Amino acid sequence: xxxxxxxxPSLSVQEGRISILNCDYTNSMFDYFLWYxxxxxxxxxxxxxxxxxxxxxxxxRFTVFLNKSAKHLSLxxxxxxxxxxxxxxxxxxxxxxxxxxxxxxxxxxxRA
Amino acid sequence: DAGVxxxxxxxxxxxxxxxxxxxxxxxxxxxxxxxxxxxxxxxQFIFQYYEKEERGRGNFPDRFSARQFPNYSSELNVNALLxxxxxxxxxxxxxxxxxxxxxxxxxxxxxxx
Numbered sequence: 150x151x152x153x154x155x156x157x158p159s160l161s162v163q164e165g166r167i168s169i170l171n172c173d174y175t176n177s178m179f180d181y182f183l184w185y186x187x188x189x190x191x192x193x194x195x196x197x198x199x200x201x202x203x204x205x206x207x208x209x210r211f212t213v214f215l216n217k218s219a220k221h222l223s224l225x226x227x228x229x230x231x232x233x234x235x236x237x238x239x240x241x242x243x244x245x246x247x248x249x250x251x252x253x254x255x256x257x258x259x260r261a
Numbered sequence: 262d263a264g265v266x267x268x269x270x271x272x273x274x275x276x277x278x279x280x281x282x283x284x285x286x287x288x289x290x291x292x293x294x295x296x297x298x299x300x301x302x303x304x305q306f307i308f309q310y311y312e313k314e315e316r317g318r319g320n321f322p323d324r325f326s327a328r329q330f331p332n333y334s335s336e337l338n339v340n341a342l343l344x345x346x347x348x349x350x351x352x353x354x355x356x357x358x359x360x361x362x363x364x365x366x367x368x369x370x371x372x373x374x
Contacts, residue, residue: 185365190367191367192351192366193304193351194365195362195363195364198362238303246317247292247294247309247311247317247355247363248294248306248317248319249294249296249304249306249363250306251303253302254302
């Protein structure tokens with residue numbers, strides 16, 4: 150059962166513009182959400198996280214928004230840079246459990 | 262500090278064989294988790310160990326087993342390999358506190374022929 154869904158398999162954006170990645174979840178027990186970035190031949194790298202007690206968390210060019218009522222979160226990258234071209238995974242878990250549930254990923258391509 | 266190291270990086274096995282994958286977490290990380298990533302999908306949870314004890318197991322058959330050693334390194338064993346076991350196997354460590362994120366290694370690419 151896919152508890153975390155990323156419905157857009159790919160996203161193409163021009164350098165300098167905003168990238169918006171979306172993620173939906175179905176498990177209401179999830180209370181901690183993370184985004185990971187993955188380059189080819191490398192493992193996923195932690196990017197940013199948000200607890201369910203917040204609705205926004207910002208770290209430099211990356212901002213994650215959480216809408217608990219809609220069970221939806223999004224990652225905004227502003228401005229997008231060529232080095233941001235990668236696969237982005239949304240992940241979620243319950244804070245009492247170390248198991249992470251991942252979405253299928255969104256491949257972001259930043260065009261020069 | 263060295264990151265999470267996994268060995269080998271690539272492996273080719275034949276159906277029915279057995280495989281052992283190894284992982285060393287970042288120093289100070291006492292919890293190790295294993296994930297399987299099939300092409301086109303996100304990582305799927307297999308096991309989690311903390312202080313050498315299994316704390317969680319995903320929906321994988323008993324052919325999959327793991328253990329954690331006193332130095333917190335870990336091994337993942339898969340018996341009676343099937344073609345469908347071909348995947349990237351990722352190991353991740355964490356300090357073990359509730360909100361500490363997982364730090365992944367680069368994975369072992371297993372191909373079963």
